Amino acid sequence: MTGLYIHIPFCRRKCPYCDFFSLAGSEERLPEYVLALGRHLELWAAAGTTRGPFATVFFGGGTPSLLKPEAVAALLETADRLFGLAPETEITLEANPGTLSWEKLRGYRSAGVNRLSLGIQSFQPRHLLFLGRIHGVGEIEESIGWARQAGFDNLGFDLMFGFHGQTVSDGRRDLERALAFAPEHLSLYGLTVEEKTPFGDRQQDGVPLTASEEEWAAMFLQADDFLGRHGFAHYEISNYARPNRECRHNQVYWRRLPYLGIGAGAHSFLDQGYGERWAAPPHLDHFFARLAASRNPSEKLEDFNRWEAMRETLYLGLRTAAGISETDFRARFGSGVGKAFPATIGRLSPHLHEREGRWRFSPEEWLIYDHLIRELF
Ligand code: SF4
Incomplete structure (x- = not known):
């Protein structure tokens, strides 16, 4: 399974917490950029490093x-012309309310x-304001209605939690509002404050921006419980x-399957040897x-050796509910997880076990994932 990631680094306005590569106020460069994306893909095809068709x-x-x-x-x-698109290719587009119309979605x-x-991030006006989003609740509702009318039967919502001023019941209300629109997928991201962002500067000045650890944990576990009871599988941390x-596209990342990235700032993963990141x-x-x-803008960043590839397989796999199959790991690396990481497994032993041939964390362990996974470094 091979994926294609297309990066569109343009936004109407920069959100104050965002440290992704995206530019505000440069939309007039989009037509030129789209042509460049096509050229980038042609150069990847000429390099011959990756075979199609794309499954995502x-x-x-x-x-x-x-x-x-x-x-x-x-x-x-x-x-499609250069690599082919598989018959059932999953083709996802990230969309922000406030930039949509029925005609556009139909297109x-x-x-x-x-x-x-x-x-979406939140269904509450004061929280959208706090997060500096360009849209209001009316635009969210309009966008969802237009998407369904335009024929989208696979709709995902991104929501944020864990920011200052949001209570556990606010978090619950957002989940209830989201479910009222019957999405097929939900991504829940906890706010993290990054350096060199307006939120980063405000935090330096002592402005509280994130929820307390207790509230953060309560919101995370509340979502696991509430969404679980409403037919959603918690299949990855977020x-x-x-x-x-x-x-399916995100599973390409978590399973270390190959993907090509095109566009400024886009990453790629090639499955030569133990893997190459570009x-x-x-x-x-x-x-x-x-x-x-006429140079491929992508350059090799990292050439994984066996040890690095095993470590990455472990920390990506442990983000998912499926975890890591001992049999697959052994087939790929010639040794099982326990044998490859005896000291780490020892230190993580209250948390990490092989159950039914797979190594995995529970949602309670995901809550301290960053802390646990530090053992791998
Ligand atoms: S968080 Fe805001 S600024 Fe960052 S990529 Fe999304 S819409 Fe653009």
């Missing part, structure tokens, strides 16, 4: 819903997009899905300059 395509950002449907259609045609659907991931609606510069001018010189 993901337009991520940034705000991919700033793209015109014709641009999405053109990029999918290029991907995306006709272009072949079959999964929409809506950046992701929930109705049966058979897991995001990245294109997170800078528009550098990205364009490399293409102008």
Whole structure:
């Protein structure tokens, strides 16, 4: 299974907590950028490192819903011509309320997009304001209605939790509001404050921005319980899905399967040897300059050795409810997890066991995942 990631690093406005590579106020460069994306893919095809067809395509950002449907259609045609798209390819587009219309959504659907991931974040006006989002609750409701009318039967919502001023009952209300629209998928991200963002600066000035550890934990476990009782599987630390609606593209990342990334700042993973990570510069001018010189903008960042590949397999796999299969791990690396990491497994022993041939964490352990996984480094 091979994936394609297409990075659209443009946003209407920069959210104060965001440290992703995305630019506000540069939308006039989008047409030129879309042409460059096609060229980037051609250079990957010429390199011959990755075989198609693509089983998943993901337009991520940034705000991919700033793209015109014709641009999405053109990029999918290029991907199909150069690598092929599998008959059942999952094609996801991340969309932000406030940048959508019924016509646009209809256009995306006709272009072949079959999964929409809506950046809702919260259903409460004061929380949307706190998070600096461009949309209000009315735009969320409109977007969901338009998406369904346009024929999207695979809809995911992104929600945030764990920010200052949000109580555990606020978190619960957001989940209830979300379920009233019957999404197929939910991603729940806890707010983290990053350096060199407006939130980072405000935190330096002593402004409280995140919930307390207790509230954070209560919201995380509340979601696990509430969504579990409403038919959602908690299949990865931050992701929930109705049966058979897991995001296939993200599973490419967690299972260390190959994917190509196109666009400024996009990462790729090639399955040569124990794996290679590549990245294109997170800078528009550098990205364009490399293409102008007919160079693939992506360069190799990391060439994994066996030990690094085993470690990454473990920490990515432990993010998922499926965990890591002892048999698959042994087939890939010639040794089981316990034998490969005796000291780590010893230190993690109250938490990490092999159960029914798989190594995995429970949701309570996911709550302290960052702490536990430090044992691997
Ligand atoms: S819309 Fe998303 S990518 Fe754009 S600034 Fe906000 S959080 Fe960042």
